Amino acid sequence: MKLPILLFFCCIFFLNSMASEKRYLAVKDTTSTITKDTTNTDSMMIYWTEKNTFGVNLSEVAFVNWNSGGNNSVSALFYANFQRNFERDLTMWRNTASLRYGINAQEGREIRKTEDELRLNSSFGFRTDSTSNWYYSGKFSFNSQFSNGYKYPDTEVAISRFMAPGYTFLGVGTEFSHPEEDLTIYLSPITFKSTFVLDQRLANEGMFGVEAAVTDELGNILREGENVRTEFGFLVTSDFRKEVYENIDLSNQLSLYSDYLNKFGNIDVDWQLTVNMQVNDFVKANIGSHIRYDDDVKFKEDTNGDGKLETSGPRIQLKQMLGVGVVYEF
Template sequence: MKIRLLSALLCLFSTTSFASAFYQTTIIPDTTRAGEDNAVQDSVETDVVTYWDEKNAVGLDFNEVAFVNWSSGGNNSVSALIHGDFERNYKKKLTNWKNSAVIRYGINAQEGREIRKTEDELVFSSSFGYRRDSTSNFYYSARMDFNTQFTNGYRYPETDIPISKFMAPGYLFLGVGAEFSHPEEDLTVYLSPITQKSTFVLDQRLANEGMFGVTPAVRDEDGNLIEEGESVRTEFGLQFTNRFSKEVFENVNLKHRLNLYSDYLNKFGNIDVDWQINVNLKVNDFIKANVGSQIRYDDDVKYKEDFDGDGELETTGPRLQFKQTLGVGVVYEF
């Protein structure tokens, strides 16, 4: 399942990358007469028009702390984060097709303990818009958003039983609506009154536990399994997305992404929130620093913790999730 899904995503993104290689050219013949034979010189290609815009950036952030006879104490540690951002955008007259992929994976190795995962993200987005005329900034739009993770997640220091895996969870949003795209600023606002949200938990143990909002397994009074939990949950609701990017100061770029979703049938008004803010500081063409934060809230994701110390995780209600990042590393754009 992992290989098929990843292959499908890679094929879809590769299609947009391959399509960007095709462009429209305007050929203007050179009719200058050369000599007495009035020969026509070869046609000269003078104009190349491409409707594709592509951006690629890959980077590596690295942090290291080492101690030798350090009187205050401390543990040696090494952290690394690899990340990539890819865009393939097509714009011609009345159509606008935007595609982006984001990958992030980080680890931390500290003396005296196992290697731990610090970051794990795979995100793919695609939106296609059509506007009525060339002066309008509003598009009739169809949009797809997908995100999951690469490897198992654990509640450290417990590493025997994973609490998340690849496609457990995985989220897929499919919707149609309207999008405003600013003609000069890197700003888009998207509203979809008809959006399908699918939550995938393709690990049966996690599905049986009802993790990430799927229907849990049915058991008898003795705990024997009667019916396995569902691995997919489907919802229909309202989605709002806002993205903005701007160089607020010289060599300081601000990126903002907000995604809000509310299900019509299940507690309409409870809003799932995914909000990211990143500030990129450019040192030179290759070295950059990044400060970021992310807030998540999903009413269907219940928090688990071992409150009584018996080794078993007890389930509580949803909680606000917060992540903060700071990194300095090498970034290569092409």
């Protein structure tokens, strides 16, 4: 747990030190005997915008002499989002970080993790003239998790860990940014996807698409499994946000990726749809869904009742979210 926690605070420190809000720098000649040229004043302007969001969603159920039965429980979801955006002349640089961690404590059982996400995104682009909405762009993204994941109630054997898996995308392409709507579409025909499985046991099992270990007839490992898998493919992403009604915002984020060299046309999907409802400056409610599909992600389950988990094929992953909580933005 020490490494994920350290990374969490390093991310916050890095993003907060990147920029101050709306800075303006100008070079000015103080010598009165020299004629000053002010035609390049605008070119010296550096414009940063920033947004920080911290929030917690809580839910609690308690029973006293409740004849219908039930267990006392408390759930909490902690999250933070950071944005650092830079625009100057024909150049833009956008950076975001999303951190989420949820837990559930129920009477009579151990604390369980309900959500775990670490996601960083950075894109840099430039356009040829000020009237164009298309940018030549490069994009980098990283996502993983903070702590171990388990197939509950089994908490002895982890099915995922920090950087097991971890994903990075790095590519170049073109990005459309709508001048009025909060809409961006990114197309990249050259994108490298790297999958990291830094837990050797999971790597030996061939989890998350890496090459599994080579064993003999007795199960002895002859060659350890690979810790990294690299793919080369086509990436399409879109991000759309709109106020559909007063104090009700819609957010739609979609990512589609297909590898050129391995089953081209088999698409990895990552789709998030969220509706945010603002009660006041500090209280917000949200409802949303998150759908994932990755052909390389295999699932473990006990299919024959022997108490051991067998590896099965890929499946559609679905998460539904509903929460009300306190949010602080600055």
